[in-house]
Amino acid sequence: MTENATKPTVLFVCVHNAGRSQMAAGYLRHLAGDRIDVLSAGSQPADQVNPVAVAAMAEDGIDIASQEPKLLADAAVRRADVVVTMGCGDECPFYPGRRYEDWVLDDPAGLDIDAVRPIRDEIRARVRILVDELG
Template identity: 60%
Template sequence: MSTPAPRPSVLFVCVHNAGRSQMGAAFLTRLGGDQVEVRSAGSAPADAVNPAVVQAMAEVGIDISAETPKVLTTEAVQSSDVVITMGCGDACPVFPGKQYLDWQLDDPAGQGVDAVRPIRDAIEQQVRDLLAELGITAAV
């Protein structure tokens, strides 16, 4: 009897962990289910998740209102298989043997929900592409 492959671990990182990385983590959690381990963090976390981001995600049926920005730790990076950066520049620690992806996305900070929607939709598509790369079938 073969043992199942370990679940890949994905870490989403942006500066404030209040927008892009929260949306990425929420979409991966929704679409990847229990097939993937999901974390998000920021190099300089904000006090709360961006309200326009919470609203934009609620429009697609994902509630992130209870999420709180978390500080990026070396341990979080070391224990992740894939690290997805979203505009955190040099603040993200780099370790050998990890897969790093840099998603170029506009920062939703200070933007209204109308500006957040296209960012949200781009993140959802990139998460779907990531799942396909990882060989995981999206749940929805």
């Protein structure tokens, strides 16, 4: 693990930090509690979290309404043990010693709740696997 040797840090990155990465961060906070530090960011952050993503997560009992999209910074990548990208292409800096995963998921931007639910469910399944792997 990097600077914080007591627990791993996971960084979720997507372009706008408004949908996929926010849902993944919400699930990781919910499922791992304080065992894993959670960060999320975007290469081109939106003004607000996607309201349909907020609604989809609320259906599963997780509140991400207070989250705000953040700009991806080198410091966040350096702090992370695991960097999960979701459609940000080559815009995410690469540092040796980090575990990188690229989750290919549809972007929920502009979709209705019925189309966002399967994306949410896939994110939940992948986050559960990640929690199990990180202990």
